[in-house]
Amino acid sequence: MSNIEITKNILTARFDAINPDSIDEYISHNGYSALKKSLLKTGEEIINDIKTSNLRGRGGAAFPTGIKMEAVLKAYGSPKYIICNADEGEPGNFKDRYLMEKDPHQIIEGIIICAYATDIKHGYIFIRGEYINAINIMRKALEQARVKGYLGDNILDSGYSFDIEIYTGAGSYVCGEEFALLVTIEGKPGRSTYKPPFPTTSGLYNKPTQINNVETFCNIPHIINMGGEEFSKIGTSSSTGTKLISLSGNIISPGLYEVELGTSIRDIINKLGNGIPNNRKIKMVQIGGASGPIIPENMLDIKLDTKEMKKLDLCFGSGAIIVMDDRIDVLDILKRITEFFHHESCGKCTPCREGLTQMLILLDRFTDGIATTNDLALLEILMETMNQASICGLGQAAPIATQKVLEYFREEFTNKICSTDS
Amino acid sequence: MNMLNIKINNKEIKVAKGTSILNAAKEVGINIPNLCYHPDQEVKANCRVCVVEVHGAKTLQASCATEVKEGMVIRTNTQKVRQARKVVIELLLANHDMDCTSCKKNNQCGLQEIAANIGVRESRFENVLEKQEIDTSSPAIERDPNKCIRCGRCIQMCTEVQGLAILDYVGRGGLVDIKPAFGMYLNNTACVACGQCSVVCPVAAITEKEDIEQVWEAINNPNKTVIVQTAPAVRVSLGEEFGMEPGKIVTGKLVASLRALGFDKIFDTDFTADLTIIEEGHELLKRLNEGGTLPMLTSCSPGWINFIEQYYPNLLPHLSSCKSPQQMFGALVKGYYAEKIGKSPEDIFSVSIMPCTAKKFEAKREEMSIDGKNFDVDVVLTTRELAKMLRQAGVDFNMIEEEKYDAPFGLSSGAGVIFGATGGVMEAALRTVYEVVTGKTLENLDFKAVRGLEGIKEAKIDLDGTIVKVAIVHSLSKAKKIMELIKEGKADYSFIEIMCCPGGCIGGGGQPFGGTDELRIKRINAIYEADKELPIRKSHENPAVNKLYKEFLIEPLGEKSHHLLHTKYVDRKK
Numbered sequence: 001m002s003n004i005e006i007t008k009n010i011l012t013a014r015f016d017a018i019n020p021d022s023i024d025e026y027i028s029h030n031g032y033s034a035l036k037k038s039l040l041k042t043g044e045e046i047i048n049d050i051k052t053s054n055l056r057g058r059g060g061a062a063f064p065t066g067i068k069m070e071a072v073l074k075a076y077g078s079p080k081y082i083i084c085n086a087d088e089g090e091p092g093n094f095k096d097r098y099l100m101e102k103d104p105h106q107i108i109e110g111i112i113i114c115a116y117a118t119d120i121k122h123g124y125i126f127i128r129g130e131y132i133n134a135i136n137i138m139r140k141a142l143e144q145a146r147v148k149g150y151l152g153d154n155i156l157d158s159g160y161s162f163d164i165e166i167y168t169g170a171g172s173y174v175c176g177e178e179f180a181l182l183v184t185i186e187g188k189p190g191r192s193t194y195k196p197p198f199p200t201t202s203g204l205y206n207k208p209t210q211i212n213n214v215e216t217f218c219n220i221p222h223i224i225n226m227g228g229e230e231f232s233k234i235g236t237s238s239s240t241g242t243k244l245i246s247l248s249g250n251i252i253s254p255g256l257y258e259v260e261l262g263t264s265i266r267d268i269i270n271k272l273g274n275g276i277p278n279n280r281k282i283k284m285v286q287i288g289g290a291s292g293p294i295i296p297e298n299m300l301d302i303k304l305d306t307k308e309m310k311k312l313d314l315c316f317g318s319g320a321i322i323v324m325d326d327r328i329d330v331l332d333i334l335k336r337i338t339e340f341f342h343h344e345s346c347g348k349c350t351p352c353r354e355g356l357t358q359m360l361i362l363l364d365r366f367t368d369g370i371a372t373t374n375d376l377a378l379l380e381i382l383m384e385t386m387n388q389a390s391i392c393g394l395g396q397a398a399p400i401a402t403q404k405v406l407e408y409f410r411e412e413f414t415n416k417i418c419s420t421d422s
Numbered sequence: 423m424n425m426l427n428i429k430i431n432n433k434e435i436k437v438a439k440g441t442s443i444l445n446a447a448k449e450v451g452i453n454i455p456n457l458c459y460h461p462d463q464e465v466k467a468n469c470r471v472c473v474v475e476v477h478g479a480k481t482l483q484a485s486c487a488t489e490v491k492e493g494m495v496i497r498t499n500t501q502k503v504r505q506a507r508k509v510v511i512e513l514l515l516a517n518h519d520m521d522c523t524s525c526k527k528n529n530q531c532g533l534q535e536i537a538a539n540i541g542v543r544e545s546r547f548e549n550v551l552e553k554q555e556i557d558t559s560s561p562a563i564e565r566d567p568n569k570c571i572r573c574g575r576c577i578q579m580c581t582e583v584q585g586l587a588i589l590d591y592v593g594r595g596g597l598v599d600i601k602p603a604f605g606m607y608l609n610n611t612a613c614v615a616c617g618q619c620s621v622v623c624p625v626a627a628i629t630e631k632e633d634i635e636q637v638w639e640a641i642n643n644p645n646k647t648v649i650v651q652t653a654p655a656v657r658v659s660l661g662e663e664f665g666m667e668p669g670k671i672v673t674g675k676l677v678a679s680l681r682a683l684g685f686d687k688i689f690d691t692d693f694t695a696d697l698t699i700i701e702e703g704h705e706l707l708k709r710l711n712e713g714g715t716l717p718m719l720t721s722c723s724p725g726w727i728n729f730i731e732q733y734y735p736n737l738l739p740h741l742s743s744c745k746s747p748q749q750m751f752g753a754l755v756k757g758y759y760a761e762k763i764g765k766s767p768e769d770i771f772s773v774s775i776m777p778c779t780a781k782k783f784e785a786k787r788e789e790m791s792i793d794g795k796n797f798d799v800d801v802v803l804t805t806r807e808l809a810k811m812l813r814q815a816g817v818d819f820n821m822i823e824e825e826k827y828d829a830p831f832g833l834s835s836g837a838g839v840i841f842g843a844t845g846g847v848m849e850a851a852l853r854t855v856y857e858v859v860t861g862k863t864l865e866n867l868d869f870k871a872v873r874g875l876e877g878i879k880e881a882k883i884d885l886d887g888t889i890v891k892v893a894i895v896h897s898l899s900k901a902k903k904i905m906e907l908i909k910e911g912k913a914d915y916s917f918i919e920i921m922c923c924p925g926g927c928i929g930g931g932g933q934p935f936g937g938t939d940e941l942r943i944k945r946i947n948a949i950y951e952a953d954k955e956l957p958i959r960k961s962h963e964n965p966a967v968n969k970l971y972k973e974f975l976i977e978p979l980g981e982k983s984h985h986l987l988h989t990k991y992v993d994r995k996k
Contacts, residue, residue, distance in 0.1 A: 172594070189591065194467040194487040347591075347598030349468045351506075353572070354513035357596045358547045378546050385509040388482045388502065389470045396481060 004262040006271055008234070008242050011218045012258045015102040020137055023144035026105040032150055034221035038113045039158040043073055046117035050220065052228030054240040059085055059176075059213030060288060060317040061393075062239075062306050068210065071200035073118045075208035082115045083204065083211040084125040084164075086134070087181060089173040090289035091340060092320035095244035096214040098256050100127070100134035103218075104141035108164065110217030112150060113224060115162045118210055123164040126181050129171045138166055173344035177392050178203075178211050180346060191346040192392035213318070215244055235261030238307035243316065247273050249323035250280065259304070266300035269323055280325040284409070288317020290337050291397035293404040330412045334402045335363050341398035352395025355386045359399065366416045376413055380406065428494045443485035443496055444472055452498050455507065455536040457514075457624050458573035459486040462939050464582070466574050470510050471536060474498045482506055504540070511537050516547035518625075519568035525626050530935055532624030533571060550596075559607035561786050562615035562631055562779040563931075570600055570627035576619035583924055585899030588613045600627070612732045612996040614898065616725035616922045617779030617804075617931020630779045630932055633801045634811055640771035640800070641684040647763070648771045650685040651751045651831070652676055654692050654842035655777035655927035656805050658948035662934045662941075663809035664819040669944030671952050674824020679817045680775075680808075681825060689831035691774065692838030694747040694754065695850070697970070698722060699837055699961035701987055702744045702847075703854045704978040706917055710890070715739040717893075717908065717915040720847050722746045724784035725922030725931070727991065729898050734905045735993035743988040747841065748774050748781055749790050751831070752798025753986040758974055759831070767792055772800050775808050777842070777930030780922065789989055804932025833966040836867075836953030843949040844896035844926035845872035845879060848919040852883055852892070853960045859885045867959055873950070875925060875939060878904065880915075896921040896929075 009015075018025035026032070038046055051066030072080060084107060088096040099107060107125070115123055127135050142164055145151040153161045167185050174180045175190040182204045184190045203209025219241055223231045232240045239261040245268055248254045252274035259268060265285060269275065276282055282297040293314050295302070302309060304316050324333065342356040362379045365371040383399035390396045405412060424439040430450050437446045442465075447454050458469040467487035474485045477495035482503060485496075497503065514533060522528055557565040574591070577600060581587040588611050592599045602611045620628040640646045661670040680688045706718050721727060721742045730737060745753065751774070756767040774781065784790065785799040792798070803811070812819055826832065837853055840846030849869045856864050871881040872894050879894040893915045895904050901920050907913040923929045925942035928949060958964055975982045 191591075194465070194484055196488075342595055345595040347572070347593065347595045350470050350510050350513050350571075353596055353598060354517055354547075354550075355509075357550055358513065358516065361548050361550070374546075381505060381509060382513075382547075385506045389473050389506045389510060390481075391467060391470065391484070 004235075005260045006263050006267055007258065008260040009258055010222050010234075010242050011099065011106065011215065011244060012102070012256075014106065015098070018103070020102055020104055021140055023105060023141065023148060026103070030225070031105050032109055034224035035109050035112055035150060036156065038116055038224055039156060039160065043117040043119060046113065046224070047073065049228040050223055053223045053231040055216070055219050055223060055231070056239065056306065057213055058215035058219070058243070058318065060090070060315075062315065065212065065216055068200060068212070069114060069118050072120075072208050072210040075201045077201075077208045079122055080118065080120045080208045081204040081210070082111060082118070082120045082123040083181070083185075083209060084111050084123070084214055084217055085176065085178065085181060085211055086125055086127040086131070086214045087169050087176040088128050088131070088214070089176045090291060090318055090320065092248055092286070092289040092322045093246045093318050095246050095256055095319060097131055097134050099214050099218055099244070100131070100138055104137050105145065106218050106221060107138075107214055108141055108145050108150070110220035111164060112155070112162060113220050114210060114212070114217065116160055120210065121162055123162065124167050124185060125164060126167045126169060126175075126185065129169045135166060135168055142166065172346075174346045174392075174394050177394060179392065181211070182209065191348045192394065194391055236303070236305045239305045243304055243319050245272075246320045247323070248320070250276055250325040251323045252277050261304050264301050264303045265321060268321060269300065273323070276323065276325050280327065283324050283326045283328055284330070284405075285324065286322040286401060287320070288315065289320040289322075290340055291393070291400060292317045292320065294401050294408070295404065296408045299408075330405055330409060331363065331367050331416070334405060335360065335367065337401050338363060338398070341394065345394060345398075349391035349395060351386045351390045352398065355382055355390075355395065356398060358382055359402070363402075366413060369416060369418055371413075371417050372419050373417055376417060426490055426492045426494075428490045428492075428496065430496045431498055437490055439490075441490050443474055443476070443483070443488050443490060446490050447474075447485065447496070447498055454485050454498055455539060456486055457532055457536065457571060458575060460575050460578070460622055460938070463575060463578045463622075466578070469514075469571065469573050471507055473503060473506050475500050475503055507540055508542060511540060511542050512545040512547055514571050515542065515545040516549050517551050518571065519551055519553070519566070520549065525569070526629050526632065527626035527935070531626060557608050558631065559609040560613065560615055560631065560783070561609075562782040563608065563613075563617050563620055564629050564631050565601075565608060566627055566629070567599060567601065569625045571625055572598055572600060573624060574600070575622040575624065576600065576628055579618045579622045583897050583899055584614070584616060584618055585902045586612065586614065589619060614725045614728035614732065614922065615780040615783045616898070618923060619931075620779065621931055621933060621935060621937045623935075630804045630806060631782060632807060633782070633803060634807050634814075636801050637773055637803060637811065640773070643771075645769060646771040647686050647765055647769055648684070648773060649687045649689065649755055649759075650680055650773040650775060651689045651691045651694075651748065652680070652775045653748070653777055653927060654695060654839050654846075654949065655930060655933070655945070656775050656808070657952065658842065658928060658945045659777065659805055659933050660809060661819070663806070666820070667944075668941045669948040671948050672819075673952070674826070675819060675822050677827055678822045678825035679812055679819055682817050682822065683811060683815055685773070687828045689751070690827045690834050690838070691747050691751055692834030692841070693831040693964070693966060694750040695838035695841040696835050696961035696964045696967045697750055697987065698744055698747050698841075698847075699850045699854050700967060700971075700978050701983055702742050703851050703858060705742055705744065706851070706855060707859065708979065710888075710916060717913055717918045718742055720919045722841065722847060723780075723920065723922045723927070724778065725780035726898070726901060726920050728780060728783065729901060729922065730905070731991055731994040732996050733902075734909070735995050737905060737908055738991045738993065740908065741991055743990070745790075745987055745989045746784065748776065748802070749784065749798060749989070750987045752785070752790065754831070756792060756796070756798050757986050767796055772798060774799050774802050775805065776802050777805050777927045777933045778802075778923075779804060779931040781932070806932060806934060809934070830966050830969070833964060834956075835961050835964045836956040836959035837961040838964070839952045839956065840949055842927045843873070843946040844921050845869075845874070845894045845919065846926060846949065848872045848881070848892055848894050848917070850961055851917070854962045856883060856885060857960065858962065864960075872919075873946070875943060875946070890916045892916060893918045895919065896926050897924045898922055
């Protein structure tokens, strides 16, 4: 993989080159050409192309998009729904906001193609409530797409009809979790539930539902235009395409970057982010956002590659990279992360609801200098229970940052233990 | 049936497709501990106690929510599972009022039982409970938020079965609570006091309001004659409290144990159930003959009365004016029997043993007293409270020899007994109405169409050429449907029996904790068995009832009946 280009502008190619409020500018930049091509194909052909591309979901779980689409197509039940998850609430992530604000039609085109391929008539874009600007831009874009005949009845005289509605969240982080998101659209409180069944067979109103992240949908028109085969050549064999990276923290040039998958985290930090200000050293980097793992400086050569990262029990999630230099107080960071999850837990299941309260108490014991070896053992058992027994990804992932710190920076905890017996 | 091959703890078995791991494990003799799961409810999977290891799964799986798959390999007792379960229970205990030894549900608590079984000796976590006020505002149920484990069983019961949604989740994260909207006191909500929430609550977060001490005081007061009546449904459930098979008929032991506690007279509410049939049957005939408001609705179930008064007050004219058997009994005790035994009503203490929490509310209705102070029924005890009294007194329910009710209100018919099951009042009424109208003897006394757990049942009876269409409803979500039909003028029935609780009174909110449909069916079967065993099976053939009319009441719907046995209802829309 020596030919990995760090910067590769596919999804961001039109950023700032077009006026996001103008559908005509989008069209003049090759926009909606993939939709026109798609309408001449069958759903199976499109899905096969996407399967060939080896595209994986960009929301964090990296599930193969084509397989998901196939499951929805084959699922029994009607009507079926398609949902674009734009409830970007993971701290450290801002890629979906840029995608919506800078090139809204790219998303819409992707959604329409996926809906057409899986024979779906109703779509929703679930946008984080705080993203007022993005909501307005997406509203306007949808209206323009309707006027041009890309949405609504009999799209481009193909006989296929489809429309998209915008649903805005009320700011709860857990609503980015697909089940909590779905029940919110149904008008219920945003709480997660158990799975299976997965949304592909029983989602919105218990009907088959295709739910994808904003960035995932953005890839679709490009796959159609260049062909799945060509797309699969970008990136690595297990992680194809590009990835939007939300780079933040102690970094000289924070911001949004599109990189070819396979790029190393160190290259992103040094070559795109221009390194750390004030000649400081990197203490650790959190990947994916608050729910993601924390790694030390000596692991930064790891590449954005699902397979390679999985070997170390890591993942790049939704693509946030938060850089922390050697001034930070590790326990303080962990407490802040834990407080965030404590605040955002829906409170439905015991390990998450009660576990986060107890995690905070135990972390406090370390910062207060009263922790014992038993406290450390209990903290580890508690976090393992949360990983293993929580009902949804929130509770399962909430302790990951702390667990990774214990794996790579154990002394941060053991140095603070005041006695070996309780 | 599609059978799947699975392996649980190295044991290979075949189970039907669609079976949960929790139920599959039962088939190999493994009881997986659980708290939020309830066999009659939608799977919630929130307590996370029932987690198991499934080969190939990244995380532990909630066995209640996971269906078996072909070739699935499940382990229910690995170190990983045991550790997770223990931590989950410890987490619950760390946000729980740990006054177990003085708790109302000591020894009857699901959390306590699991903690003991899985070997929790302490919660290693700091107790974070922030004590909240216990809601004692309702005369029927008590809500102790400090005991709540947020399992949501009460919510499902209140919302899905009763259609009320008085309780729901409030807040999120560590602040999640189950409470009425805006944290209102229960008595300020449109709660009907049915107590179904208390039956499904695995801990002591919702219980009946305990009135045992008042009864002990009365029993030990030499100036009081303490009279007790026992509802039909109690005799088929009380045994469960003492380890007997569900559905065991314990009438004789019930009477003997009440006598052992020191009650002066032990009577049977079945007697006034028979009386209700006479009065209500004649009321129905009067409405049929004189063009009164139809369909006529039964009025024995106080939870149902609370429901119609609060939710459908416009339909109150449909309600029979008959008091419930409990209140007829109370009125007779204080307004007739007292004088008969040469006592003033003040010297009588009237207790009822009911399968019901709403009866506590009903007994305290102003119109159910002589003067607004001296109530016809002084204290209502639930089946559960009676069991507690018996335990307090050391009465060995399994050992005690059967005894008989006292005269004159101890004699009752099979028709009175079946009041305890859904459809029972209707069946009892049909037995009497048929014979009163036609003058013929009813050959087959069993109206099978009105029996069973189906939500809304219908039947027709031919009264000498007049076809009377009737319906039977139990649980309030179903009652709501019937009410809507009546409102739209689409309910072409003459008579509808409505019971608040699923299964009727045998499924009442004061019955032993942990009621399920399976249990309800067993109790119902016992009720019909008890009916069959009685020499008299029609209310109008109860000689004690006939004697009462002869000596005192004179005639059904007469002046005395009007005064003692009938009542009025109030628009209490909230």
